Amino acid sequence: MTKSSKGPKPTSTADRQPISRAASSAKSKGGKAATKAKPSAKTKTTSKVAASKAKKATPTKVKKVVNRSSKVAPKAAPKASPKVAPAKSAPVKAATKAPVAKVAAKADEKLPVFLGLSPKYSSAASARVHVIPVPYEHTTSYKQGTALGPRAILEASQEVELFDDELWIEPFKIGVHTAEPVDMARVQSGESKPFQTLYETVKPLVDNDKFPLVIGGEHSLTLGAVRACAERYKDLSILQVDAHCDLRPAYEGDPYSHASISYRLYESLPNPLITQVGIRNVSWQEARWMETETPKVNIFWARMQDKWNFNEIVNTLSDNVYLTIDVDGLDSSIMPSTGTPEPGGMNWYQLMELIKHVCVRKNVVGADIVELSPIAGLHAPDFLVAKLAYKLIGYRFALELGVTKKYV
Numbered sequence: 019m020t021k022s023s024k025g026p027k028p029t030s031t032a033d034r035q036p037i038s039r040a041a042s043s044a045k046s047k048g049g050k051a052a053t054k055a056k057p058s059a060k061t062k063t064t065s066k067v068a069a070s071k072a073k074k075a076t077p078t079k080v081k082k083v084v085n086r087s088s089k090v091a092p093k094a095a096p097k098a099s100p101k102v103a104p105a106k107s108a109p110v111k112a113a114t115k116a117p118v119a120k121v122a123a124k125a126d127e128k129l130p131v132f133l134g135l136s137p138k139y140s141s142a143a144s145a146r147v148h149v150i151p152v153p154y155e156h157t158t159s160y161k162q163g164t165a166l167g168p169r170a171i172l173e174a175s176q177e178v179e180l181f182d183d184e185l186w187i188e189p190f191k192i193g194v195h196t197a198e199p200v201d202m203a204r205v206q207s208g209e210s211k212p213f214q215t216l217y218e219t220v221k222p223l224v225d226n227d228k229f230p231l232v233i234g235g236e237h238s239l240t241l242g243a244v245r246a247c248a249e250r251y252k253d254l255s256i257l258q259v260d261a262h263c264d265l266r267p268a269y270e271g272d273p274y275s276h277a278s279i280s281y282r283l284y285e286s287l288p289n290p291l292i293t294q295v296g297i298r299n300v301s302w303q304e305a306r307w308m309e310t311e312t313p314k315v316n317i318f319w320a321r322m323q324d325k326w327n328f329n330e331i332v333n334t335l336s337d338n339v340y341l342t343i344d345v346d347g348l349d350s351s352i353m354p355s356t357g358t359p360e361p362g363g364m365n366w367y368q369l370m371e372l373i374k375h376v377c378v379r380k381n382v383v384g385a386d387i388v389e390l391s392p393i394a395g396l397h398a399p400d401f402l403v404a405k406l407a408y409k410l411i412g413y414r415f416a417l418e419l420g421v422t423k424k425y426v
């Protein structure tokens with residue numbers, strides 16, 4: 019995304035909504051985080067679409083000011099810049115504000131469209147991929163903030179380069195729709211239809227060969243999406259990237275805790291089969307359960323990562339796979355923005371290889387990326403997840419977009 023994103027971007031720009039475009043150019047120059055950079059300059063410049071955009075990214079905008087007139091005093095427009103050429107106008111320090119605070123302030127504002135795609139590529143009817151924001155957070159046990167994950171991911175996605183330098187295609191052309199966020203009350207113990215709202219959102223997509231990509235939110239929400247996928251695919255297996263086994267029957271008395279998600283998933287599958295990658299945290303109760311029950315759970319320990327064979331990992335799965343990525347599976351050096359970070363995790367390219375292999379050799383029917391908990395002032399992890407989501411889409415639809423298997 020560095021310079022390349024702003025510079026050339028011939029067709030790309032046209033495929034993105036004007037707003038995001040402005041935003042990206044502004045940022046690129048300022049080098050700031052996505053959201054902040056858009057303040058005054060652009061807002062004014064934009065015209066009709068202004069309404070929508072204004073909401074998404076510009077808390078300081080004139081409009082916003084109206085809402086929270088008190089606090090967000092009209093910060094002076096960086097500069098009385100031109101019209102639709104915000105690209106040049108350096109967004110000054112506007113971008114320097116604390117991301118988190120900003121995110122929180124915008125909690126009631128409409129979320130940006132993933133990648134800032136234009137309607138041509140993001141309409142619900144034609145898009146193969148549906149990105150589903152789920153700001154669910156009710157059982158986080160350590161650092162909180164994962165409810166802010168979806169917004170941070172969508173905002174950072176405005177900066178992701180649309181051309182994939184590995185696949186040599188523009189994956190977004192498969193069509194990527196950004197759904198309305200799914201808000202759910204805390205799932206209570208004994209619930210017969212846990213995460214039902216998410217289930218009802220995912221169900222019709224899976225039944226119509228759309229690809230649901232859920233962005234969380236805490237890990238427990240995976241159950242809602244998997245329930246829907248497992249109804250159509252009876253052999254459904256789970257590929258889980260995570261630092262934690264999450265195989266506790268319950269955690270702190272809560273069966274729907276993020277720390278029990280894998281146990282719940284295992285329970286819910288017609289033919290239980292889970293393969294976990296990146297694990298480096300397991301309790302003795304979980305270890306004992308695995309030793310005594312010998313469940314169909316394959317663990318690829320993080321400490322053995324230098325010896326992993328990705329074909330071997332993928333071979334443990336059934337034909338139809340649901341991919342769940344807890345970002346703490348990545349090493350905490352590149353992914354510090356998560357509730358329960360663990361050292362010794364996966365690096366970026368290992369994760370790319372894993373996703374690539376499973377997407378080429380299996381039918382990945384749905385996926386989620388969870389547990390991003392944005393840190394104020396640190397936008398790299400947010401961008402990592404946004405790019406991860408786009409790479410996942412690229413790998414998943416590479417063959418349909420004309421890429422040959424030889425790239426693997």
Ligand SMILES: [Mn+2]
Nearest residue numbers: 261262344346
């Ligand atoms: Mn985890």
